[in-house]
Amino acid sequence: GTAGPSVLEELRLPPCEPVPYDTIEVLANHENVWANLQSFPITSLGFDLEHEDRWLPFIKPGVFEPLPPVPFYPAYRLGPKLPPTRLRAIRSQLQHALKREYRSWRQTRNMKMRWNTRVESSLDHGLHALEKARSSSLPTDAVAVDKWKGDLMAAMPPDTKFIGRPFTFSIIDSELIVDHIMSKHDYHKNSNKDAAFAIAVQCFAHYGAVCSTWVYVGCVTPHAKAKKKDEDDPTQKKKGRDAGPRKP
Known part of the structure; x- marks a missing residue:
């Protein structure tokens, strides 16, 4: 078959993060509209609008x-973007509000309320990795999330299990966020008397005063104690009952 059109050297770009589009059909601003006449992938397009063989103007x-x-x-x-001081205030308010609801719910039912600060520290790091991976298409950022998950499991106390999940919101209203988590996800109702909880909150600024609000809620509980072998194996019980000195 015939070879496709060659790309002009000045249109070749160095390797960069993948663009989530195949091509661009039209460009527009407050002065004109241009139709794309180029047949190249988006990373090889020229954007000099003075070249009518590449961009055909409507006007x-x-x-x-x-x-x-x-x-x-x-x-x-x-x-x-929201300033860092505002982000810290939003984060602090939301984290305190959610922990206050957890504490109130459990204490009014005479249930223990304990926090695992080591796990919370790991969750804080994880929220940074999750936000970066969500905003990027680089494979290395996805790998960083997997690595963090391994670090999280390493932070668990011995003979325990962890259940939890992250939540992401584009709002900063702590009352709405807390109400959603408490009403839809019942981690706070864990009845294990040795349960320890972990709550992490991070806020990330985007243009347009948009705040990406992340919350991770988790619970650490000990594994069920293994029953003794002689309780599990009826033959062991029988041997125990039959054991004793034999008559001559």
Whole structure:
């Protein structure tokens, strides 16, 4: 078969993070609309809009000059990210509110309330890894999450099991978040008298004053004690009953 069109050298880009699009059909701004005439993958497209053999303009002086396009929505400047001090305040408020609800629910039912701070520290690191992996398509970021899961299991006390899950929200209303977690996920109802709980919260800033709010709720409980062999094996019990000095 015939070879495809060769890519101009100036269009070749160095290796970069994969783009989640196959191509771009149209570009538009407040002045014009351009149709893409190139047949290359998105990473090989040229974006010089003065080249009409690559981008065909809808409005051309002396050919077609309608009124400039008007967006159907009000154009606002994209807001900045929330400052670190605000993120810390949101995180602290949410974590205290959720722990307060856990403590109140269990204490009013005469159930022990204990926290495992070592596991909470590991969960904090995990939320950073989860946010980075969610915002990236790099395989190394997904691998970092798997590595953290191994570190989390290593942080568990001996002979215990861990149950829990992360939650992610795009809101910062602690009352709504706490109500959702308490009403939909009943980790706080664990009846094991030796249960220890872990709650971690992290907040990450994005443009437009958007906050990516992560909460990880978990519970650490001891494994059920193994029964003695002589209790599990009826033959052992029989041997115990039959044991004794024999008559001559």
